[in-house]
Amino acid sequence: MTGADRKDPDVIVxxxxxxxxxxxxxxxxxxxxxxxxxxxxxxxxxxSFDLSRAETLALVGESGCGKSTLARxxxxxxxxxxxxxEFFGRDIASMTASEKAGLRRRVNMIFQDPYAxxxxxxxxxxxxxxxxxxxQGAMTSVQIAERVRExxxxxxxxxxxxxxxxxxFSGGQxxxxxxxxxxxxxxxxxxxxxPTSALDVSVQAQxxxxxxxxxxxxxxxxxxxxxxxAVVHHMSDRVGVMYLGRLVExxxxxxxxxxxxxxxxxxxxxxxxxxxxxxxxxxxxxxxEVPSPLDPPSGCAFHPRCPHAVERCRLEVPVLGPCRQxxxxxRFVACHRWAADYLS
Numbered sequence: 001m002t003g004a005d006r007k008d009p010d011v012i013v014x015x016x017x018x019x020x021x022x023x024x025x026x027x028x029x030x031x032x033x034x035x036x037x038x039x040x041x042x043x044x045x046x047x048s049f050d051l052s053r054a055e056t057l058a059l060v061g062e063s064g065c066g067k068s069t070l071a072r073x074x075x076x077x078x079x080x081x082x083x084x085x086e087f088f089g090r091d092i093a094s095m096t097a098s099e100k101a102g103l104r105r106r107v108n109m110i111f112q113d114p115y116a117x118x119x120x121x122x123x124x125x126x127x128x129x130x131x132x133x134x135x136q137g138a139m140t141s142v143q144i145a146e147r148v149r150e151x152x153x154x155x156x157x158x159x160x161x162x163x164x165x166x167x168x169f170s171g172g173q174x175x176x177x178x179x180x181x182x183x184x185x186x187x188x189x190x191x192x193x194x195p196t197s198a199l200d201v202s203v204q205a206q207x208x209x210x211x212x213x214x215x216x217x218x219x220x221x222x223x224x225x226x227x228x229x230a231v232v233h234h235m236s237d238r239v240g241v242m243y244l245g246r247l248v249e250x251x252x253x254x255x256x257x258x259x260x261x262x263x264x265x266x267x268x269x270x271x272x273x274x275x276x277x278x279x280x281x282x283x284x285x286x287x288x289e290v291p292s293p294l295d296p297p298s299g300c301a302f303h304p305r306c307p308h309a310v311e312r313c314r315l316e317v318p319v320l321g322p323c324r325q326x327x328x329x330x331r332f333v334a335c336h337r338w339a340a341d342y343l344s
Contacts, residue, residue, distance in 0.1 A: 012189060012221060013051040013074070018083035019245075020044040020066075020073050024294070041293050043069040045245035046083070048320070053188070054215060056222040058236035058253075060229060060268070064290050066245040067225045068112075071193045074223065075109045076100075087189070105135050108187040112194040114174035118166040125162040128152060128181045135185055151180040154217070155210060172203035176210065183214065192224045196231065208234055229272055233257055241265045244293060244301040247320050251331030261323060261333045263306045300336065312336050 025031060025038040044066045051057050059067045072078045074085065076092075085092050087103055095103065108131075111117040118127055125148055132144045139147075149159060155176040166174055175195060182190055192211070196204040208231060215222065224235050232239055232253075239256045241249040241264060249262040260266045288305035291297055297304050303313040313336055320334040 010053045011050045012053050012088055013223075014084075014086040015050070015074070016048050016084045016086075017046045018044060018048070018070070018073060018085060019046055019081045020069055020078055021081040039294055042245050042296070043293060044073065044080075047242075047245075047247050048083075049240060049247065049250060051189070051221055051223060053221055054219045055238070056215070056224050056236045058224040058226060058232040058239045059242055060226060060232050060239060061242035062268075062290050063227065064244075064293070065242040066293075067227075067242055068193055070242075071109070071191050071223065071225055075107065075191050076104075101135070105131075105185040106187055107189045107191070108182040108185065109191040109193065110175075110178055110182050110195045113198055114171060114178050114195075115166060117178055118174060120166055122165070123162065124152075124157075124164055124166070124177055127166070127177060128162075128184055131181060131184045147184055148180075151183045154183065154214065155180045170203070171199050172206055175199060175203075175207050179207075179211065179214070183218070183220075186218070187220060189221045189223070192222055194226050195224075197226065197228065204231065211235070229257075229268065241268070244290060244296055246301065246334065247332075248302065248334045249332065250320065252329060255329060255331055259325075259328065261331065261338060262302075262335050263308055263337075264302050267305075300334075308337055310336070 020043050022041045022043060023038060024041050026034075026036070031037065047066075047070060049057065059070065061067055069078065073080050087107060090099065092100070092103070122130075125145075128148045128151060129144050132139055132147060136144075148162065152159065152162060157173065157176055157180070161169070161173075161177075166177065169177065178195070195211075196207050199207060211222070212235065214220065222235070224232070226232050226235075236253045239251060239253050240247050241256075241262060243264050249256065249260070249265045256265065257269065260269050291301065291304065297314075299315045300306070300309070300313040300318050303309040306313065316336070318334040318336050320332050322330045323333045323338045324330055
């Protein structure tokens, strides 16, 4: 049993044991001369979760844990090496070309860098209208113009912004343009890959509050990827913690922040500065570094950094499974310390 086994009719995305590998081997001749084999990088390794309508699931973890790769797999930019992905009850592997075209109107992505993701030679109107022109061939130019003005108003940009170019806006305004472009086709699922990490703190708050308002108005679901735990706490309903390509904990936001179970989650939360902990009190640092995904540790990938590691951790990979604590909701943890609490 995994964290994706919830039977919920409102679930719009089901991810089952999804993996993504990259062949980073040297050229064939070099391998022959040196007598080395292929080198496979496992960026995502057996990830499973569900996402319901109007829900925000956040993925957190240190750089290199596979968050952005998973986002690109779900958006269709990368093809998964293994596992299945279902959108709205259909496995994308069995979809026809016309069905995939329809899916692109229901799934969209907001990228991290609001300037690099916008064409500097296009006016804002053309940038925002592009998804409609590509995906909605039956729409007239008048209908496209009406929809563009509607979404630009939704993200609270003035109508005169439509005639300007991206370089004429601030970072926060450019991200609003990116959000408007993502919303033009009325998507039901938005993948947000660190959409505010390139912005100032005050601008981050404006964009995040805007995204929450848009969700309340449209019912869109978010997969929100970030390394900023304060942002995750503000935005999410549930949180998944990733480490070296795997989900190690999946829980409701309040449960995860008040009662983290996995040692890696505890380490991440302990490193957050907090005024109430007292001035001068040393923070707990995140010990060690993330191992190379080209040469991951045996057993539990976190065991070289874990203060609770035992011999079993070095030999056996823990499975993400449900864990019960008296008086608390079930959450999902991949840790041998909680193996006795796994449900059959």
